[in-house]
Amino acid sequence: MDIRRLRILRELADRGTVIAVARALSYTPSAVSQQVRALQAEVGVALTEPAGRGLRLTDAGRMLASRADEVLAALDRAEAELDSYRSIPRGSVRVALFPSGALLLLPRLLRRLEGQDLIRVEYRDVDMTPSEVPGLTADFDIVVTHRDDHAAPFDQSRVDSLTLLREPLDIALPVGHPLAEQDPVDLAELAGERWISPDVGFPVDDVLRSLAVRTGVRPVVVQRINDFRITESLVAHGHGTALLPRYTVDNPGVVLRPLAGVLAGRHVEAVTRRGAAERPAVRVVLDALVAEAGAVTR
Known part of the structure; x- marks a missing residue:
């Protein structure tokens, strides 16, 4: 009627x-x-x-x-x-984070949102490639994702994206490695190394492949591991070399060194459906993400 x-x-x-x-x-x-x-x-x-x-x-x-x-x-x-x-900021906000992004941001983000009693935030860790991100915005209000320096930005006609931080990717070496004392490290000096990299299509692997194109050094990948904590442990025990995000690594057996003359990094972004950030509750969570990202890079 x-x-x-x-x-x-x-x-x-x-x-x-x-x-x-x-x-x-x-x-x-x-x-x-x-x-x-x-x-x-x-x-x-x-x-x-x-x-x-x-x-x-x-x-x-x-x-x-x-x-x-x-x-x-x-x-x-x-x-x-x-x-x-x-x-008034209230209601449910569904957030997807790629695993190492959750490791980097989520614990203190939860603390920042304490006291927001009218907001219920539901988090999920999702191992995502950049091509999957627009589709994930159908199920999540905010998708925290990453792409490498050389990847094209997300299509702004489909989604809105907010850069949270740029995280450099460094060479991860075991303590005692001959190159561990060099700062920075030339990629050519790593030509004979065995590499541990995420699956093809994930941003860190994209960086490794783009470095190969730019330098002419073809890396030999011996393991495909998506969990950076496992990669850290393997590097620490001398099972290979890896490109790892600078702010995320937390293993005393791993030494991080920047690459010489090569731009290597990943952009961590919060991606939403067009107009989703107009919801006050979503805006509060986005603002908390920006604040936490700023604290990480200070």
């Missing part, structure tokens, strides 16, 4: 005449009559009957008018609640 027509029927029950309803709602009498007839056709029951030169409600009309009060009151309550969602 059309809500506007229900309101007109309720006004007719209250005011008694079509002319009075028209005057109250700034309609013409004919427009009021037309809307009442349309409502009758919609419900399939006579709602009015002639009364002299005017109309009066039938029993069905009076019943529907009384129920209209409940419907309109519920709509008013719903509209009031929607207004609060537009102005």
Whole structure:
């Protein structure tokens, strides 16, 4: 049933005449009559009957008018609640983070959001490639992802993206490695190393392959490991060399050294559906992410 027509029927029950309803709602009498007839056709029951030169409600009309009060009151309550969602940060915010991004940002992000009692944030770690990110925004309000320095930015016609930080990628070497004392390290000096890299298509592997194109040094990848904590442990025990993000590594057996003359890094970004950041609750979480990213890089 059309809500506007229900309101007109309720006004007719209250005011008694079509002319009075028209005057109250700034309609013409004919427009009021037309809307009442349309409502009758919609419900399939006579709602009015002639009364002299005017109309009066039938029993069905009076019943529907009384129920209209409940419907309109519920709509008013719903509209009031929607207004609060537009102005007050509240409701659920679903956040997906790539695993090492969650390791870097999530613990202190949770602390930053303590006290936001009206916001319920649901987090999931998702091992994602850049090509999968736009699709993930259908299931998540915020997708925290990463792409390498040389990758194209996300299509702004589909999503909004906010850069949180740029994290350099360094050479990870075991303590005692002959190159561990060099700062920086030339990639050519690593030509004979065995490399540990994520699966093909993930940003760090993209960087390793782009470095090979730029330098002519083809890396020999002996292991494909997506979990950086496992990669750290393997490097620490001398099982290979890796490119690892500078702010994420936390293993005393690993030495990080920057690459000489090569730009290697990953951009950590928060990606949302177009317009999603207009929700106050989503905006609060985005602001907390920006603040935490800033703390990481200070």
